[in-house]
Amino acid sequence: MKTLFMNGKAFSLTLFLSIGLLPLNVQAKGQIAATDQISQQMTSALTAEISQWQQSQQIKKISKKISLQVPSNAGKFKACSTKLAIDSAKGLPFGRVQRKVSCTSEGWSLYVRAKVALSAYIPVANKTLDRDDIVTAENLQWKMLPLTASDQDIITDDKHILGQAVARKIRKNKPIRTQNLSIPLLVNIGDQVIIEAVSNTFYANMIGIAMDAGKKGEAIRVKNSSSGKIITAYPIAKGRVETRF
Structure with missing residues (x-):
């Protein structure tokens, strides 16, 4: 037991603690506030x-x-x-x-x-890309960029960027958003295309003229250059379409 001296008189520290005259730790030992x-x-x-x-x-x-x-x-x-x-x-x-x-x-x-x-470490354009540009690996680099609350629709994986067409200008070293990109057109109106007809038993191809523009898998009208017949076909690659049976 410790003793305190006040005005020449001795007092027990235990007494002071018991009557609350000295400050106590409000949290018990080991208890978090x-x-x-x-x-x-x-x-x-x-x-x-x-x-x-x-x-x-x-x-x-x-x-x-x-x-x-x-x-x-x-x-x-x-x-x-x-x-x-x-x-x-x-x-x-x-x-x-x-x-x-x-x-x-x-x-x-x-x-x-x-x-x-x-x-976050994300893919960005290494130069400004304009509308209708196609994004290639040479256009991209990876950077650690600060993000804000407006960045909820950014694209963080380059596989969702490469090969896509620019719908809205992409600025250098800025996050790329979904609205910046669109699936590129594989066929434009007036393009000469190869029409492929494929089944389990045969393959044939012919030349045609696209009467509509189309992205991959979209139905477009194509005029067979030989017969003059207009058919429905589906773009599968640049300048190539296929018929479906």
Whole structure:
């Protein structure tokens, strides 16, 4: 037992503690404060959301920074004896996000905001591509770029970009979005095309003139140059169409 001296008089430290005259640690040894509990579990939840998003987008490499804004009144709550309930994600897990955090055992809930800065390693154009350009491997490079909440429709896998036609101008070193691309036309109106007729027992081809423009698999009208007959055919490659029986 320790002894304190005040005004020349000795007092027991045990007495001061028992009557509450000295400050005590409000958290029992080993018990986490509610604010810390919220911060830790919210960070874990956002990290899991980001990881799930990364897998769904097939992104090989990302970097992230999570900054939480836990309300000041959280310090008045008692720490939860069970795992906190955190609302599931709505929208992208980066940018400015908000989640409802609840503790069933203690009967409290609050909204926690966070700023999630995320960069991802994604394919971008190495030069500006104009409308109707076809994207090739020579046009692409990979860069680590910061993403924002407006980047929910970006394309993160080059296999969904290569061979596509540019529908809207693609700027150098900017994320490529789905609306930037379209399936390219394989046949234009007036093109001379090879008409292929294939079955299990025979193969034949002839020359025709396309009367419609068409993308892969679209039905178009083609005039047989020999017979003058107009048939329905389907583009299968540049300058080639097939009939279907």
